[in-house]
Structures are given as structure tokens and as C-alpha cells.
């Protein structure tokens with residue numbers, strides 16, 4: 001008998017044993033709310049650690065700001081501020097009294113006297129060598145003044161604010177937009193930066209997990225005489241907003257847009273360059289927007305202010321919502337469309353709820369479905385088997401490809417302008433392709449190649465964009481990186497892949513970007529249509 005068996009088997013008459021013996025637990029069926037799921041698995045939404053969470057928070061807020069301004073054809077003005085909050089200030093914000101350490105050895109970063117002496121001696125030696133090298137004119141490797149002692153260190157807190165001049169949000173919708181995971185206005189079939197209804201809520205969940213502070217939203221819509229102010233957090237277990245304050249304030253200047261503010265734990269030091277790269281790449285792909293980025297700390301020498309000026313008033317057209325292509329739908333979606341349609345009969349349903357099915361085409365398809373089907377039959381009375389038959393036919397029949405009219409690529413002019421404005425290269429070539437299709441979704445690939453320029457390192461510098469979002473992580477597995485590294489013979493174009501400063505810019509827009517993971521970090525290399533389009537467009 002193994003240990004587990006013996007501890008679980010009830011032994012009669014042994015009183016002492018019954019004290020420690022555990023009763024087998026009954027299996028209890030539990031349910032998790034979407035908010036709980038994402039709080040426990042925040043890495044899949046890009047909130048892996050404090051530094052990455054700071055980056056992703058900025059990113060989600062900036063992308064919402066751009067989506068919002070563009071939805072009303074307004075040239076975007078986006079202001080992002082990250083304000084460092086020292087622990088003592090943070091404590092006073094939440095009403096916690098700062099306490100000095102009493103029992104020093106209790107702490108993770110405690111260092112014995114001997115270890116301290118050793119460390120300081122080592123640091124002094126390094127400084128001496130560096131000073132010697134400097135006087136000999138040798139290159140001096142920069143080292144941090146003092147690494148200090150190892151340990152988890154203190155948490156760093158940041159107030160992140162993002163202000164835009166966009167559409168704003170309806171007063172009554174704000175609590176659900178920010179306090180209910182998987183709620184959003186971007187679920188239709190349309191090219192948007194956001195898609196999941198998750199980003200802003202993840203920033204709030206992270207603020208709740210790391211600082212316990214709520215999110216604050218100010219927003220007003222066009223010609224609205226008031227500004228909504230809302231302070232809320234999220235009830236993780238119920239996935240519902242918990243509103244602290246929701247009121248209307250005067251809007252004398254008829255401002256419209258949104259200002260979102262969260263206080264989160266982060267790590268500016270490790271993610272500074274990623275955040276600045278992100279802003280710069282966003283400026284490349286969005287040259288019609290004006291960005292201001294500020295980092296503010298107690299130490300003025302650490303402050304950063306970067307302005308990315310608008311260089312054009314030419315804004316890509318608003319992406320249009322489109323209908324589904326018959327070859328892109330699954331059974332579940334057909335059933336949902338049947339439930340939601342206002343059309344009465346099967347003929348009207350096929351003709352109006354899908355792209356590329358004309359009336360004569362719909363009649364032919366119905367004929368092909370078999371004797372149980374007719375044009376006039378009520379679409380809502382279709383049986384499950386009949387819906388399966390429609391699905392099967394949709395998969396086998398051929399349909400014209402969807403057009404790319406609903407898409408809104410950056411445009412060759414904008415891409416070129418963005419590259420020139422931010423990199424100032426010696427040479428740049430851009431190309432914008434026509435729409436292509438994968439799994440019934442249209443996509444457009446635009447590409448640019450530059451040589452030379454400022455802040456460009458030798459070799460390949462790859463800039464990837466999906467629905468006009470810069471992608472900075474998981475570069476290695478991305479379709480663009482793989483194509484640039486493996487499928488292009490650079491010497492054919494008289495480009496030296498190792499020595500030249502090569503910029504490769506590829507932007508893909510689609511009604512469905514096949515991101516890997518919810519973090520929207522990279523596009524897989526496994527979709528042949530996209531892989532070959534990237535290669536052809538780039539060269």
C-alpha cells in the first residue's frame with residue numbers, strides 16, 4: 001500500500017489518526033470569469049512582468065486613441081505621459097504610512113558586512129581600471145555607477161496617462177467598456193487595431209493587481225456640453241465594473257476625446273527603449289498623427305520628452321465594416337447570422353448577409369443544396385442538418401475573392417513619408433500591393449526598403465506592422481523576419497546584408513490578422529498566401 005492510499009483510507013478505531021487523515025475532497029465544479037482567467041494568465045495579453053506591463057499599457061492606450069480619432073476622420077493628436085511615482089509618494093497616495101526598516105536581516109536584499117566590503121572593493125577596482133583606460137585613450141565600457149546588491153528590489157510605480165482628440169465614449173457605456181472583460185465596439189468584420197475587447201481592461205486588472213488603484217476616464221463626444229468623469233475598478237470574480245464615481249462635468253470648450261489614467265507597477269529602466277521604439281515606429285506608420293511622449297520623474301535628468309510631429313494631412317480612408325465571405329464562415333457563424341438576420345427567406349439571406357453572392361448565384365446555390373431547399377423557405381426555420389449542408393457547400397463552391405475596398409492600408413505615400421521623416425535614409429523604395437485573400441479575408445501588404453539613415457544599425461533592421469500597429473516582440477518567428485532572413489537573396493540587389501544599414505518595413509492590413517496569441521505580437525509564417533505576398537511585395 002503506498003503512502004497516499006494509507007492516508008486516504010479510513011482507519012476505524014484509531015482516534016489519533018482521524019485528526020490528521022484528510023477526507024477525500026469532493027469534486028466541486030467551479031467556474032471562472034473571463035476577468036479571473038486573464039488576471040491569472042496575464043502573460044497571454046502581454047502583461048508578463050512589470051516592465052512589459054508598462055509597455056503593453058502604453059500600447060493599448062495609444063492604439064485605442066488612434067482608433068478613436070480615425071473613426072471620426074480626425075487627424076490624431078495623442079499625448080502620453082508616464083510619471084514615475086516614488087514609493088513614499090505612492091504610499092501617501094493610498095494613505096499608507098512609510099516605515100523604516102527595523103529588522104534589516106529580514107529583507108531579501110540584506111547584505112552582510114563582509115559581503116558589502118567585498119562588493120565595494122570590486123567596484124573600486126573596476127573604476128580604477130576604467131580611469132586608467134580613459135587616460136590611455138582606450139574605449140571605456142560604460143558600467144552602471146553601482147550595481148548595488150542583488151535582490152528583488154523595490155517596486156516602481158507609474159501613472160500612465162493617454163489623451164486623445166477622438167470620438168469619446170457615451171456616458172452610460174464607459175463602465176462596461178472599461179470594467180467588463182471582453183466587451184468592446186470593435187467586434188464587427190473590419191480592419192481595426194483593437195479586436196478582443198481586452199486591452200484597456202488588462203491595464204486596469206494589472207493596476208488592481210499591482211497597486212490596487214482604480215482607472216480614471218474623462219471623455220466627451222462631439223458637441224457634448226459635458227465631460228464624463230468615471231473612476232472605476234473591476235470586480236474580477238463577477239467580471240463587472242465597480243464604479244466609484246460616474247459624473248458629468250462642465251465642458252465649456254466643447255472638447256471631445258478621451259483621457260485615460262492608470263497607476264501601475266512597472267519598470268521604466270528595462271523597458272524605456274522598447275517604449276520609445278514603439279512610439280517611433282508608430283510615428284513611421286502614422287505620419288498624419290501628432291504624438292507627444294513624456295516621461296517625468298523626480299530626477300529631472302531622467303526626464304524624456306519626445307514629439308513626433310505630423311508631416312501630412314493625408315489620412316488613409318476609414319476602414320469599412322464588411323460582410324462575411326462565404327468561404328470564411330464556420331457553422332457557428334452561419335447560425336449566428338441566421339439568428340441575427342432581418343431577412344425572411346433563404347434567397348435574401350444568402351444575397352444580403354454575404355459578400356460575392358448575387359441573386360442568380362444564390363438561386364444556383366439553393367438549387368445545388370438539394371430538393372429540401374427553396375428560395376422562399378424561411379431562413380429561421382432551417383434545421384441543423386440544413387445549416388450543415390449550406391456550410392458544406394460554402395466550403396466546396398467557388399466564389400469570387402473579397403475585394404480590399406473595406407481595407408485601409410497606410411498608403412505608399414504615407415509609408416515612404418514615415419520612413420523618411422523618422423530615419424532619414426540615403427535611399428528608400430516602397431511598394432503597395434493590391435488586395436489578396438486568405439481564408440476568405442482580404443489583406444494588403446505594403447513594403448519599404450531603406451539604406452542608411454539615423455539610428456539604424458548595420459545589417460537588417462526589421463520594422464513590422466499589422467493593421468498599422470508596430471510589432472516589437474517575438475520577431476524571430478514572424479513571417480516578415482523569416483522572409484527577410486531566409487527567402488531573399490540580398491546580393492541580387494547589390495545590398496550587403498551584413499555591412500549595409502538596411503531597413504525593411506512591412507505593413508499588413510486585413511479584416512483578420514492571423515496573430516499568434518492574444519498579445520498581438522507576431523504573425524505566423526504558416527499562412528502561405530501571406531508569406532508569399534510579403535516576399536513578392538518586398539522585392
Ligand SMILES: Nc1ncnc2c1ncn2[C@@H]1O[C@H](COP(=O)(O)OP(=O)(O)OP(=O)(O)O)[C@@H](O)[C@H]1O
Pocket residue numbers: 060064065068164166167168169177178183184185186193194195196197198199200201202257258
Ligand atoms: N480612447 C478611447 N476613445 C474612445 N473609445 C475608447 C477608447 N478607449 C477604449 N475605448 C472603447 O472601449 C472599448 C474597449 O477597449 P479595449 O482596449 O478594452 O478593447 P478593444 O480596443 O476593443 O480591443 P483590444 O483588446 O483588441 O485592444 C473599445 O472597443 C472602445 O469602444
